[in-house]
Amino acid sequence: MVQPVVEIKQLQKHFGKFQALKDITLTVNTGEVFGFIGPNGAGKSTTIRTLLGILKKSGGTATIFGQDVWRDAVAIHKRLAYVPGDVYLWPNLSGGEVIDLFLKLNDQKHSSRTDELIKAFELDVSKKCHTYSKGNRQKVALIAAFSTAADLYIFDEPTSGLDPLMEEIFQQQVLALKAAGKSVLLSSHILSEVEHMCDRIGIIRDGRIIETGTLDDMRQLSRTQVTVTAVKSVKQLADNPAVHGFKQTGDKATFAVDSEALGAVIAALAPLEVKTLQSTPPTLEDLFMRYYNQQEATADEQH
Amino acid sequence: MSNTKYAKTGFLLRIYLRRDWLKIVFWLIGVVGLMAGAAGKFDTLYGSSKAMNSIITTLRTPAMVSLLGPFTASKPYTVANVYAAEMMVFMGLFVAMMNIYFAIHATRTDEDSGVTELVRARAVGRNASLTAAIFELILINLIAGVLEALGLQVSGMSGSNAAGNWLFGFGLAAFGLMFGAFSLLAAQLASSSRGATMLSYLILGVLFVARMGTDVQNTDLTWWTIYGWIEKLDIYGQNIWWPVALMVILIVLIGGLAVRLGATRDVGAGLLPQRAGRRQASVWLRGPLSLIACLERTSTIVWLVALFILGATYGSIFGTAGDLMKTNPTMAKLIGTTAVTQANRTIVLAFANKLVIIFVVLATIPGLITLFRLNRDERNGYFEQLHAKAVSRGQLYFSIAAFGLVSAIVALLLGILGMYAAGAASMGTEALTVGRFMRAFWGYMPALIVTFGIAALLAGLLPKFQNVAWVIPVYGLISLYLGPLLDTPKWATRISPYGWVNRVPIDSVAWGTASWMTVLGLGLIVLGYLAYTHRDLTTN
Numbered sequence: 001m002v003q004p005v006v007e008i009k010q011l012q013k014h015f016g017k018f019q020a021l022k023d024i025t026l027t028v029n030t031g032e033v034f035g036f037i038g039p040n041g042a043g044k045s046t047t048i049r050t051l052l053g054i055l056k057k058s059g060g061t062a063t064i065f066g067q068d069v070w071r072d073a074v075a076i077h078k079r080l081a082y083v084p085g086d087v088y089l090w091p092n093l094s095g096g097e098v099i100d101l102f103l104k105l106n107d108q109k110h111s112s113r114t115d116e117l118i119k120a121f122e123l124d125v126s127k128k129c130h131t132y133s134k135g136n137r138q139k140v141a142l143i144a145a146f147s148t149a150a151d152l153y154i155f156d157e158p159t160s161g162l163d164p165l166m167e168e169i170f171q172q173q174v175l176a177l178k179a180a181g182k183s184v185l186l187s188s189h190i191l192s193e194v195e196h197m198c199d200r201i202g203i204i205r206d207g208r209i210i211e212t213g214t215l216d217d218m219r220q221l222s223r224t225q226v227t228v229t230a231v232k233s234v235k236q237l238a239d240n241p242a243v244h245g246f247k248q249t250g251d252k253a254t255f256a257v258d259s260e261a262l263g264a265v266i267a268a269l270a271p272l273e274v275k276t277l278q279s280t281p282p283t284l285e286d287l288f289m290r291y292y293n294q295q296e297a298t299a300d301e302q303h
Numbered sequence: 304m305s306n307t308k309y310a311k312t313g314f315l316l317r318i319y320l321r322r323d324w325l326k327i328v329f330w331l332i333g334v335v336g337l338m339a340g341a342a343g344k345f346d347t348l349y350g351s352s353k354a355m356n357s358i359i360t361t362l363r364t365p366a367m368v369s370l371l372g373p374f375t376a377s378k379p380y381t382v383a384n385v386y387a388a389e390m391m392v393f394m395g396l397f398v399a400m401m402n403i404y405f406a407i408h409a410t411r412t413d414e415d416s417g418v419t420e421l422v423r424a425r426a427v428g429r430n431a432s433l434t435a436a437i438f439e440l441i442l443i444n445l446i447a448g449v450l451e452a453l454g455l456q457v458s459g460m461s462g463s464n465a466a467g468n469w470l471f472g473f474g475l476a477a478f479g480l481m482f483g484a485f486s487l488l489a490a491q492l493a494s495s496s497r498g499a500t501m502l503s504y505l506i507l508g509v510l511f512v513a514r515m516g517t518d519v520q521n522t523d524l525t526w527w528t529i530y531g532w533i534e535k536l537d538i539y540g541q542n543i544w545w546p547v548a549l550m551v552i553l554i555v556l557i558g559g560l561a562v563r564l565g566a567t568r569d570v571g572a573g574l575l576p577q578r579a580g581r582r583q584a585s586v587w588l589r590g591p592l593s594l595i596a597c598l599e600r601t602s603t604i605v606w607l608v609a610l611f612i613l614g615a616t617y618g619s620i621f622g623t624a625g626d627l628m629k630t631n632p633t634m635a636k637l638i639g640t641t642a643v644t645q646a647n648r649t650i651v652l653a654f655a656n657k658l659v660i661i662f663v664v665l666a667t668i669p670g671l672i673t674l675f676r677l678n679r680d681e682r683n684g685y686f687e688q689l690h691a692k693a694v695s696r697g698q699l700y701f702s703i704a705a706f707g708l709v710s711a712i713v714a715l716l717l718g719i720l721g722m723y724a725a726g727a728a729s730m731g732t733e734a735l736t737v738g739r740f741m742r743a744f745w746g747y748m749p750a751l752i753v754t755f756g757i758a759a760l761l762a763g764l765l766p767k768f769q770n771v772a773w774v775i776p777v778y779g780l781i782s783l784y785l786g787p788l789l790d791t792p793k794w795a796t797r798i799s800p801y802g803w804v805n806r807v808p809i810d811s812v813a814w815g816t817a818s819w820m821t822v823l824g825l826g827l828i829v830l831g832y833l834a835y836t837h838r839d840l841t842t843n
Contacts, residue, residue, distance in 0.1 A: 052691050054687070054839070054842070055839045055840070056838065056839055078693040081691070082688060090598055090685050093597070094581050096580065096583050097581055097597075100588065101588055104590070105590065105591075106692050107693065125583075126579045126580050128580050154691070
């Protein structure tokens with residue numbers, strides 16, 4: 001039995017009449033990297049700020065390390081490191097001062113690891129924060145977070161201002177945390193990053209978690225892209241309810257198949273003297289787009 | 304315009320005016336309303352010769368001369384003479400503040416938020432935004448000047464004349480624009496809107512204090528203070544126009560310098576050199592309290608030193624102010640040496656009572672600026688990561704509140720001690736004891752705590768409206784200083800906590816009032832904390 005680190009059940013948050021979070025239920029287990037994806041304004045940052053006790057929940061429960069995120073905020077924060085999506089730093093302090101301050105606020109010290117990270121991220125720590133670009137401010141927050149010894153790391157779109165080389169370093173550091181058995185909650189827009197690092201994924205849309213699971217689980221629920229050339233006509237497949245987006249040029253046909261019906265479709269193809277067959281599992285991008293379009297379609301139907 | 308450096312200036316000016324029109328309207332209502340409102344009331348206030356004589360005696364006391372400038376009119380006095388003496392320096396301060404606000408708002412604030420960068424990327428000349436800001440300031444001041452003059456015309460105060468009314472309006476316009484020009488220059492030198500605002504107020508503060516000193520000691524020297532030029536217009540007296548020309552020359556020089564500097568510097572950077580920061584935090588920077596101390600260090604030191612210097616400036620004139628032998632020799636001879644000493648001391652104590660009101664209101668400012676960091680830094684996003692650390696809201700709240708309150712109290716104390724120290728030096732053998740002046744401290748400190756408490760409750764409960772608390776010190780100063788001149792009723796001064804204090808240091812401290820006010824103030828701070836811990840934090 002894996003131990004949950006973060007446990008959120010039916011979390012709700014209202015701002016006046018506006019319901020930012022309607023039903024958030026998810027768990028992050030010990031030693032896993034959990035990817036939190038969704039479009040702008042879906043409620044990712046609101047969920048994270050509620051987890052940090054910055055916002056007060058309107059309903060449901062949320063715990064970290066089994067403790068209530070509002071009541072026991074300080075106890076939780078001793079074992080946690082956080083990097084926000086937009087990092088703003090006191091303009092008249094230097095980057096080095098901010099890093100050390102953040103470490104000290106968790107009773108930790110500037111260590112050789114801090115120096116290694118400063119070197120790896122190539123940050124000039126003697127500059128005042130108001131001279132930093134967005135990427136450099138993010139580096140300050142990342143260095144402070146990675147050099148903090150914590151059990152849970154929360155990153156809210158942490159690489160939006162970083163160049164590809166720095167993003168690579170970020171990924172290495174996250175994988176190192178994972179190898180060390182730490183838990184990570186990573187909210188991101190960069191799906192390749194999530195695909196590469198995350199064990200499990202939660203998709204949020206319009207204040208609700210609409211899917212959680214491993215990437216493999218989700219692929220099961222999704223469609224496989226098939227490209228086929230056959231001697232006999234494959235046109236009849238277009239009428240199959242499990243086949244979507246059927247397109248034919250000459251003897252070559254491309255279409256998407258619901259993953260659970262893949263066997264049946266292959267069986268239907270067998271008598272048609274298949275010459276080539278190519279099947280591609282869905283990427284996270286595909287999954288993402290599909291969930292979104294699907295949801296929008298249902299939403300439209302309801303109206 | 305053919306010169307591409309100024310391309311789109313007119314367009315930017317229209318944008319600026321559309322963006323700021325509501326703010327401009329509010330400032331104009333404030334400035335013009337104050338001018339015309341007072342002008343309308345002065346005839347009823349000082350219509351009788353008895354009221355006129357008593358107000359002129361008050362205006363000639365050093366306390367009033369230092370705050371409002373000297374009373375220079377010649378007999379026969381008119382209501383308009385009193386009005387000019389009371390309003391000129393005071394309104395100058397008001398329009399200077401308006402100009403500092405708009406000058407920084409139109410230049411550095413946009414640069415900080417990145418708007419200038421977007422604008423500059425368009426087909427807009429390099430000098431266009433600064434030039435548009437200059438035109439905006441000129442327009443605001445001209446409109447204000449015309450409306451002020453018209454307001455005075457309409458009020459038809461006895462002794463006023465058209466020449467004086469228009470000189471008053473355009474004098475204030477030029478005077479305000481002069482400080483607008485200083486701020487535009489400061490905006491080129493400093494590297495942030497906060498730095499530029501601080502530099503602008505530093506210039507205003509130094510010139511104002513210099514004027515105080517010269518007005519009390521020797522009004523001829525006031526020429527050198529720049530601020531004093533507004534007194535030299537001699538409105539409703541000789542109506543001298545040429546100081547306005549002097550102001551315009553200075554505006555052109557300073558404004559031209561600002562444009563020149565603005566054309567050569569980088570967007571988002573200042574011309575004053577930036578020091579490199581520390582590579583590592585000092586051992587002192589380790590928690591919320593030391594963080595606040597570190598962030599507020601420079602401005603707190605400036606406030607504390609400024610209050611001490613202000614106190615000392617006033618104290619240094621105690622010797623002259625409390626010299627009955629000089630001001631009223633007949634009476635001095637009549638009552639004898641011991642009684643003269645006694646009378647001199649009473650004059651000084653009455654003076655000190657008025658001064659402490661200024662000190663306590665000024666001391667409130669650094670306190671509230673620090674306190675409002677609670678929501679300001681939240682809105683700026685600086686505190687977001689702090690909240691994810693092992694720092695409770697209570698620690699943060701009380702660190703900020705404690706630092707703000709203590710620096711405000713120390714500022715008050717230093718103002719009073721500065722007054723005592725310089726006063727003792729200038730009064731020689733007649734000097735009063737430090738204990739006597741400390742009455743003012745113990746009397747006014749509780750009022751300071753209550754004001755701070757109300758502000759803290761507001762910051763905790765209604766973060767969006769925290770700035771409303773600024774009304775308390777502003778109203779306190781106006782009601783206590785100008786209230787007696789405008790004949791306001793007792794309850795009106797009691798609205799602000801400063802109005803509850805008795806006449807310290809003339810009277811002894813009312814310990815009962817002091818105690819319950821202290822308890823009330825501290826209680827309000829705790830209530831603010833309770834509200835703060837039970838709400839969402841402001842997010843940007």
